[in-house]
Amino acid sequence: MSDFRVAIAGGGLAGMTLARHLHHHGLDVVVHERDADLLTRNPGYRLHINSTGTTALKSVLDPRLWELFVATAGMPRQQIRHFDEQLNPSLIRDTSGSAGDGKATGDVPEHLVADRSTMRKILYTGLEKRMRFGARVIGYRHNPGARVTVCLSNGENDEADVLVGANGINSAVRAQLLPHASVIDRGVRHIAARIPLTAATKREIPDELYSLFTLVSDSQHDMINFGPLERSNPRSPLVAERDEAFRCEVGNDFALSIFSSLTTRLPADAELSKAHPEALRRYVLKRIASWHPGVVELVRMWTLDTVQPLALRRSVPTSPWAPTNITVIGDAIHAMSPALGIGANTALRDAQVLGAELVAAAMGGKPLLTAVSDYEHTMRGYAFDAVRASAAMGERIIGHAPLPART
Numbered sequence: 001m002s003d004f005r006v007a008i009a010g011g012g013l014a015g016m017t018l019a020r021h022l023h024h025h026g027l028d029v030v031v032h033e034r035d036a037d038l039l040t041r042n043p044g045y046r047l048h049i050n051s052t053g054t055t056a057l058k059s060v061l062d063p064r065l066w067e068l069f070v071a072t073a074g075m076p077r078q079q080i081r082h083f084d085e086q087l088n089p090s091l092i093r094d095t096s097g098s099a100g101d102g103k104a105t106g107d108v109p110e111h112l113v114a115d116r117s118t119m120r121k122i123l124y125t126g127l128e129k130r131m132r133f134g135a136r137v138i139g140y141r142h143n144p145g146a147r148v149t150v151c152l153s154n155g156e157n158d159e160a161d162v163l164v165g166a167n168g169i170n171s172a173v174r175a176q177l178l179p180h181a182s183v184i185d186r187g188v189r190h191i192a193a194r195i196p197l198t199a200a201t202k203r204e205i206p207d208e209l210y211s212l213f214t215l216v217s218d219s220q221h222d223m224i225n226f227g228p229l230e231r232s233n234p235r236s237p238l239v240a241e242r243d244e245a246f247r248c249e250v251g252n253d254f255a256l257s258i259f260s261s262l263t264t265r266l267p268a269d270a271e272l273s274k275a276h277p278e279a280l281r282r283y284v285l286k287r288i289a290s291w292h293p294g295v296v297e298l299v300r301m302w303t304l305d306t307v308q309p310l311a312l313r314r315s316v317p318t319s320p321w322a323p324t325n326i327t328v329i330g331d332a333i334h335a336m337s338p339a340l341g342i343g344a345n346t347a348l349r350d351a352q353v354l355g356a357e358l359v360a361a362a363m364g365g366k367p368l369l370t371a372v373s374d375y376e377h378t379m380r381g382y383a384f385d386a387v388r389a390s391a392a393m394g395e396r397i398i399g400h401a402p403l404p405a406r407t
């Protein structure tokens with residue numbers, strides 16, 4: 001089986017989870033990650049992980065790594081909360097779309113929250129020799145009936161039986177494989193920042209804001225979002241065994257806070273992207289000046305060097321395509337509105353489903369193209385449903401532009 005080689009473009013959550021699955025089953029796997037290492041680009045955000053995500057993670061983490069993941073994740077104090085701008089509770093919205101459909105693992109609740117950076121460090125443990133950092137996958141040469149040649153930005157090539165594009169929303173693999181697949185603007189921009197959760201800041205933050213996700217919005221779709229990460233067991237001996245950077249990350253709880261607004265109510269992208277973080281924070285404070293003082297205080301707590309504008313886009317579900325030995329997982333094929341918090345969970349599920357199919361193909365259990373086709377057929381069902389459900393919720397609560405029909 002060791003001569004069955006899989007190349008993965010992108011070492012994000014989906015790419016590394018898939019790599020762990022394949023490596024565990026004895027396949028030869030290599031991950032090409034554009035960044036120089038895991039620390040180069042700290043994305044600095046926390047993720048809602050549901051049972052779909054935990055099922056996929058538990059299947060690829062050995063018991064000690066799983067325990068480390070649980071220790072470094074947070075167990076939300078309460079479910080999603082929604083308030084108006086004066087902090088009056090809004091109508092309870094249907095939050096069932098945020099739940100997963102994985103197996104209950106017994107040791108964790110349906111919903112937990114995790115630091116994307118910590119998750120990547122945990123997934124990397126044991127995968128060190130399978131990761132190649134510092135060169136982008138810029139495309140591939142498809143040799144029908146034979147291996148695929150992966151082309152890298154440093155001029156080198158790699159040969160594999162299968163290439164998996166796990167390289168996010170701007171995936172060069174998807175662009176070549178499915179040139180008709182489109183990624184579109186949501187009509188909304190975010191200004192995101194972190195709030196350190198220390199004894200001092202926690203005293204200032206109203207208790208009712210601590211939940212899985214707390215959304216505070218006015219009738220114009222201006223919104224402040226507060227997503228706390230209070231790690232469940234940062235003093236675990238498993239944390240103490242890790243290096244200083246890991247211990248330091250885990251020792252600092254934080255909340256992700258996002259101001260979102262319709263593009264029609266914001267300065268142009270060029271202006272936002274060159275604005276100083278201090279100016280962005282001042283701008284948000286001005287926009288929410290008449291809101292409840294507790295919400296204004298949240299924005300005052302934003303750590304300046306984490307304030308950044310984000311222009312997030314999403315995929316339009318694509319019509320079925322003929323399977324080849326090149327395929328795509330995660331945001332590369334189904335980037336979605338964050339309204340339900342299920343993009344990463346769906347990406348983790350892809351890794352689990354495709355992993356099982358590729359192992360079956362490598363063991364001679366089914367022809368490779370049947371395995372790829374079975375993955376793609378299954379994925380298009382659950383993932384495009386997730387894109388549509390997220391779009392519908394995003395339209396309703398964030399003011400996202402409607403999702404066009406399939407491309």
Ligand SMILES: Cc1cc2nc3c(=O)[nH]c(=O)nc-3n(C[C@H](O)[C@H](O)[C@H](O)COP(=O)(O)OP(=O)(O)OC[C@H]3O[C@@H](n4cnc5c(N)ncnc54)[C@H](O)[C@@H]3O)c2cc1C
Nearest residue numbers: 010012013014034048137167168330331341342343344345
């Ligand atoms: C602010 C924010 C909050 C979110 N909250 C949630 C949430 O609560 N719950 C949830 O489920 N989802 C959430 N999401 C969505 C979630 O982060 C994504 O769906 C998920 O990270 C997708 O994982 P991925 O591995 O497919 O892609 P990515 O995480 O984008 O990883 C892609 C990887 O590929 C690498 N790469 C890119 N191009 C190349 C190339 N050419 N060659 C080699 N490597 C390349 C990148 O460096 C990166 O490491 C959120 C997203 C954002 C931005």
